[in-house]
Amino acid sequence: MVNKEVEKLLLKVQKPGRYVGGELNEVIKDKNSVDVRFAFCFPDTYEVGMSHLGMKILYSQFNKEDYIWCERVFAPWIDMEEEMIKHNIPLYALESGDPVSDFDFIGFTLQYELSFTNMLNMLKLSNVPIKSADRKELKQIVVAGGPCACNPEPIADFVDIFFIGEGEEVDLEVINLFRECRKEGKSKAEFLQLCSHIEGVYVPSLYDVSYNDDGTIKSFEPKDDAPAVIHKRLIKDMNTCFYPDNFVVPLVEIVHDRAVQEIFRGCIRGCRFCQAGFIYRPVREKSPETINAQCKALCENTGYDEVSLSSLSSSDYSQIVPLLEKLNEWSKDEKVSISLPSLRVDGFTDDIMNKIKTVRKSGLTFAPEAGSQRMRDVINKNVREEELLATCATAFEGGWTTVKLYFMIGLPTETIEDVEAIAKLGQAVVDTYYKCPNKPKGKSVRVTVSASSFVPKPFTPFQWEPQDTIPDLHEKQVHIKESITTKKIQFNYHDADTSYLEAVFARGDRKLCKVMELACERGFHFDGWNDCFSLEKWLELFDECGIDPAFYANRRRSFDEILPWDHIDYGVTKDYLIKECKKAYENTTTPHCRLKCNNCGAAKYGEGVCFEKRKNLV
Amino acid sequence: MKSVRIWFKKDYECRYISHLDLNRCMLRALHKSKIPVWHTEGFNPHPFATFPLPLSLGFRGVNECMDVKLEDDNYSFKEIISNLNACLPRGIQVFDVTEPVMKAGKIAFAEFSIKLNCENTNTTVIAEKLSSFLVLDKIEIEKKSKRGLKTVDIKQGIKSYKIEEKFDFVLLNVVLSAGSSDNVNPNLLVSAFENYSALNVESDITRIDLYNSEMELFR
Secondary structure, eight states: OOOHHHHHHHTTSSOGGGGOOOOBTOOOOOGGGOSEEEEEEESSOHHHHTTOHHHHHHHHHHHHSTTEEEEEEEOOOHHHHHHHHHTTOOOBOTTTOOBGGGOSEEEEEOOSGGGHHHHHHHHHHTTOOSSGGGOOSSSSEEEEESGGGGSOGGGTTTOSEEEOBOHHHHHHHHHHHHHHHHHTTOOHHHHHHHHTTSTTEEOGGGEEEEEOTTSSEEEEEEOTTOOSSEEOBOOSOTTTSOOOSOOOBOSSOOTTOSEEEEOEESOSSOOTTOSHHHHTOSOEEOOHHHHHHHHHHHHHHHOOSEEEEESSOGGGOTTHHHHHHHHHHHHTTTTOEEEOOSOOGGGOOHHHHHHHHTTOOOOEEEEEEOSSHHHHHHTTOOOOHHHHHHHHHHHHHTTOOEEEEEEEESOTTOOHHHHHHHHHHHHHHHHHHHHOTTOOTTOOOEEEEEEEEOOOOTTSTTTTOOOOOHHHHHHHHHHHHHHOOOTTEEEEEOOHHHHHHHHHHHTOOGGGHHHHHHHHHTTOOOTTSTTTOOHHHHHHHHHHTTOOHHHHHTOOOOTTSBOTTTTEEOSSOHHHHHHHHHHHHTTOOOOOTTTOOOOOSGGGGOOGGGGSOOGGGO | OEEEEEEEEEOGGGGGSOHHHHHHHHHHHHHHHTOOBOBOOSSSOOBOEEOSSOOOTTOEEEEEEEEEEESSTTOOHHHHHHHHHTTSOTTEEEEEEEOOOSOGGGEEEEEEEEEEEOTTSOHHHHHHHHHHHHTOSOOEEEEEETTEEEEEEOGGGEEEEEEEEOSSSEEEEEEEEOSSSSOOOHHHHHHHHHHHHTOOOEEEEEEEEEEETTOOBOO
16 A cells, blocks of 8 residues: 555656555555554565565565464665655555554564664654663564574664564564553553564563673673573474465565575584574474475466475475476476475485476576685585586586576685685586587587675674685685686675674674664664665774674684673584584584484484484485 | 467556566466467477567556467466466456457557646646647657667657546557557657647656557457
């Protein structure tokens, strides 16, 4: 619903279709007949936010409840933001067109650290006080979840409630509690206090932090009876867990404009840099029957002719071939194509290739992550060069001529030889193409090598590691560039400046809240976009606040330091992470969950891969 | 196989989507509706649909059309209307299906109804300025083309017009050249009027109908 005032602005801005709602399958309710209004905010543009699966799941799930109306809110792009400010129009939700400040809950999903400023900016555009302490009534409750909630400390002053872990159950428990508290006339403080006892809820205002002279944390104390440790929530049975049979189908093109079907959560691998590989443990799969039925319903209800099977590593799905067979039974007749992103180098078999080829030939992307075998052992990637080259050969013989390879630079223990190996590996893939007897005739090969900069993340074995400095990263980027001698390789690298800021926020503590507050005051937004990001301006802010960003990004922590996120429990024990970190320094790998249980701690949930029968034991 | 012309309105939220987005939206609706339309036979088969004359972003359209080929000659037009509408957002609604009479290339004119208003200027003033503007010998305006800015005279492209003063806006009904050659976008006319009158006008543009060179309704 677009109101008249907004309508006047729409023809002045780029892609106005982002600001109007009105899509197929959007949920419209009567606001007077619901008890709770939830503004689900994605702190980035419409095109990015509408591509996010988590939002689709929760939007459908909340709206299934008669007493809740969940609406969508996205960050307006800079041109629209400017017009809205100029014409005094507050941020509004797409479904009703009502201002966000009218809502009971204002929920954010935090997918990347650089969207923190957008979250604050969206509150500001809504005329909602950004600080939790300044919102005193039992309304405008700001909640946040998603992977970045695993270290919520840099934004602890602004958010009332963090959801730790998976949201399907805990979110509804909190909304329901809110409804009761309001009926009983309870205060916001009372509501938050009650909330803190729901598993998976973290209320940052109920904790006091004190610091040592060197800036590290001295103590972290709960008050008002809040739990000392906050345990994540986790869905035990993926087959009975809610999954939407319908998506809002956007009117304008979005980043991932297709149906998305989740096939499992978690990852068996345990690559040591990867946060998702640890915080979503243990692996829990959906059955092929469930996936097949959900896929079919989604395609029928949305009209999408493409469905993407989503997980952290699709080829690790234990029944991938039977699943593809099942899907192929109907997808061809319905003219629906199946895409399988996140394939591992060692998982791209002939069998899988032939089953996805029946539909659409998209590009192939693999992530060896590091160039040398030693480096891949350090990060526990468990992929060998021979495997990568064999996989590429399979793909080339199957008719593919373009391959994308993703790498990281700045990994712990990395030497200049390890960096150079990235270029060499790219060359080896090119050579493999020309050695292939059945390569596509008369076509040249194109290998894209992308290098991003390593950002140490909480809840990984590398959470104590310093990040390379920006000059170090630049040097490594240049070195790869100079080591590439063929035009068949295209080299891209990720801007080191943004990775640096990401590293600061990722492992930040509550002292960063004042920097965030000032950033919001100064109008910082869209830090994930080159159009807006300026490290220089951030460095000025840090300086003004008397904060040294290197303390967060480039400092090696000791294993006994209290980390800002130590009070949060994602199932994997700190002892396990320390053990893995030490193994990294010994260039030793750890077998994945299906080969051997390594006792990470996630078995305590009593579900998933931890209780699968291992093939080598049968 | 039978060609059919599907007539629809584009309004509300959907007036803010581009032609490309409309195309995507229609293809998805055709796919979802399972109406037996002919699909392209390339690497990425999709329903084959063409639009005789695309509508610019921001305009409402009350008589828009899209051509598809039906694989089942006996599939009822009524069913097309109801099945397609069930798969479309509320801003795009199909109201008729016909067998095409004219080819898309025959389109020569388009009729628009343009609501004009302007803060702090009363409608009489706008209407007067508009009348004197439209009788100018030349109406020149800078137009963005692929090769940069160029000045064009759109006066020749104005076939006929009528100005009506309403309570809080001025209604300009105008027939402009349309089609693959000599297309005049009504936005250009509005900008030219703004330049001429030095007024900051708000316009609300609706495309009413399409015509051939003999001013017969495009069917």
